[in-house]
Amino acid sequence: MTISFDLAENSVLAQEHYNRIAREQMRPIARDADTHEHELPESWVEWYWLHGRDNVGDVNAPSDGFIQVCIQAEELCWGDAGLYLRTPTAALGGSAVAAAGTQEQRERFLTPFRGSGHPIWGAMAITEAEAGSDAAAIQTTAERDGDDYVINGQKIFCTAGEGASQVEGGFVVVWATVDKSAGRGGIKSFVVPAGTPGMELVGLEKKLGIRASDTATLRFENCRVPAANLLGSAEVKKRDSKTGDKGFKGAMATFDASRPIVAAMAVGVGRASLDFLLEELDRQGVSVRFDAPPSELTAIERDVIEMIGELQAARLLTWRAASMMNKGKPNNLEASMAKAKAGLAVTRITQKAVEILGPPAYSKKLMVEKWMRDAKINDIFEGTQQINQLIVARRILDYSSSMLR
Numbered sequence: 001m002t003i004s005f006d007l008a009e010n011s012v013l014a015q016e017h018y019n020r021i022a023r024e025q026m027r028p029i030a031r032d033a034d035t036h037e038h039e040l041p042e043s044w045v046e047w048y049w050l051h052g053r054d055n056v057g058d059v060n061a062p063s064d065g066f067i068q069v070c071i072q073a074e075e076l077c078w079g080d081a082g083l084y085l086r087t088p089t090a091a092l093g094g095s096a097v098a099a100a101g102t103q104e105q106r107e108r109f110l111t112p113f114r115g116s117g118h119p120i121w122g123a124m125a126i127t128e129a130e131a132g133s134d135a136a137a138i139q140t141t142a143e144r145d146g147d148d149y150v151i152n153g154q155k156i157f158c159t160a161g162e163g164a165s166q167v168e169g170g171f172v173v174v175w176a177t178v179d180k181s182a183g184r185g186g187i188k189s190f191v192v193p194a195g196t197p198g199m200e201l202v203g204l205e206k207k208l209g210i211r212a213s214d215t216a217t218l219r220f221e222n223c224r225v226p227a228a229n230l231l232g233s234a235e236v237k238k239r240d241s242k243t244g245d246k247g248f249k250g251a252m253a254t255f256d257a258s259r260p261i262v263a264a265m266a267v268g269v270g271r272a273s274l275d276f277l278l279e280e281l282d283r284q285g286v287s288v289r290f291d292a293p294p295s296e297l298t299a300i301e302r303d304v305i306e307m308i309g310e311l312q313a314a315r316l317l318t319w320r321a322a323s324m325m326n327k328g329k330p331n332n333l334e335a336s337m338a339k340a341k342a343g344l345a346v347t348r349i350t351q352k353a354v355e356i357l358g359p360p361a362y363s364k365k366l367m368v369e370k371w372m373r374d375a376k377i378n379d380i381f382e383g384t385q386q387i388n389q390l391i392v393a394r395r396i397l398d399y400s401s402s403m404l405r
């Protein structure tokens, strides 16, 4: 078996392309977008909609598939993670439609993202006040009424929830139970198009980091959607059925695709800090001797070498999880490993950069304080550090979720 770590020519072109976007379009406005939380970064949104979606390289040339998606996330988050999450795309909502929807649903909901005359967003709303890590505990209901479902409940911390719920052409994928007595088997996801009566934007979170990103609370009050907007099968398997939570597992499979992307985002933020740290050390005449014997390394050299190692390990785990998707292999274990490693690595790297650079790095004059704030979310959303470690343990030990909680 040969293992190659070389990227396809198209991926190298993509790396350069997205790095240029990050450098020229994102970095110059990143501080301003962070300061003006809840204001739409119009210049970025309009620019990305008009120019950022151009094909890169030869579309018929060999490609690294999903690894290229991770490269895009890393480069754009090296530019700015908050703006990346504000980018008009189908985002997590799109992943849910792609993972659980029919071909007809994919065409109906995702085509506008190619043809709309104005920027649009997709989002996914799972989390509720009493249901986060334990997604099976959601209380939002969807009741069948003729040819429709009527949704009632409240969702919190919905990334891109403002754009997706308010701007025509966008949509929110909402998780709701159609039958509480069926437990996980009753949980289904529904596409709620922007502007649907009964879907209300209740508020926006004021956050520590990724402040350019809109994180919404959405209320659903007798919100009516066609039954054709239910993603996947409407069939409810009861709790005691052997295949009782198959539909739920299908919905959870969305995370196997999204976790490598979040891991790549983390690598991007970590690399931003590390690049700046190395430039700054170089400017101050401090060089890192990678070939010095361990007993002779300075504390800073040891820290920097460890940071570089952490970052590279996180990236390799991320690309492994992505390459398994390219091959159609189950990657639940590898996606969680990558997400857990990258979430921890970015938190440590960005904090270390602030520590090594000293008080100026705590000031808003430098971006490192912002990267430290932007880092932590990668260890929280799409499954916290603890939840991803739990998944890794379950997969390695071959335990079910009820055996290891």
Ligand SMILES: Cc1cc2nc3c(=O)[nH]c(=O)nc-3n(C[C@H](O)[C@H](O)[C@H](O)COP(=O)(O)OP(=O)(O)OC[C@H]3O[C@@H](n4cnc5c(N)ncnc54)[C@H](O)[C@@H]3O)c2cc1C
Pocket: 092, 123, 124, 125, 126, 127, 130, 131, 132, 133, 134, 156, 157, 158, 159, 160, 207, 215, 377, 380, 381, 382, 383, 384, 385, 386, 387, 390, 405
């Ligand atoms: C900025 C932001 C954006 C977000 N975007 C979205 C979004 O777009 N869509 C969406 O649906 N949600 C979103 N979320 C929600 C996010 O996914 C949840 O916050 C996360 O899953 C944790 O859930 P929780 O907040 O309920 O915490 P809890 O589940 O209450 O967890 C609290 C703590 O307990 C730990 N814990 C919980 N269960 C266990 C266990 N079994 N073993 C060990 N430790 C455990 C957790 O790791 C955590 O440290 C977002 C959150 C934030 C902050």
